[in-house]
Amino acid sequence: xxxxxxxxxxxxxxxxxxxxxxxxxxxxxxxxxxxxxxxxxxxxxxxxxxxxxxxxxxxxxxxxxxxxxxxxxxxxxxxxxxxxxxxxxxxxxxxx
Numbered sequence: 001x002x003x004x005x006x007x008x009x010x011x012x013x014x015x016x017x018x019x020x021x022x023x024x025x026x027x028x029x030x031x032x033x034x035x036x037x038x039x040x041x042x043x044x045x046x047x048x049x050x051x052x053x054x055x056x057x058x059x060x061x062x063x064x065x066x067x068x069x070x071x072x073x074x075x076x077x078x079x080x081x082x083x084x085x086x087x088x089x090x091x092x093x094x095x096x
Contacts, residue, residue, distance in 0.1 A: 003031075 022029035
């Protein structure tokens with residue numbers, strides 16, 4: 001496994017506890033602990049982002065003006081899609 005070296009300062013008391021727990025494999029122990037902490041932080045950020053998205057969706061859902069505008073866009077896109085499909089089918093019919 002490729003990696004990088006980093007000098008880390010531990011207070012004497014912490015280092016002694018670390019030696020008791022990790023033995024001679026301090027680097028591996030610290031690396032695994034840091035990876036675990038990173039995963040928790042990433043999960044926390046993901047959960048916070050999801051909460052913000054949900055709050056945003058709820059806010060939009062409660063805003064009648066935005067709902068009306070969304071309905072108009074839905075209709076416009078549906079009309080365009082129908083028109084596009086009709087044009088495509090008529091082109092196919094002409095080719096035959």
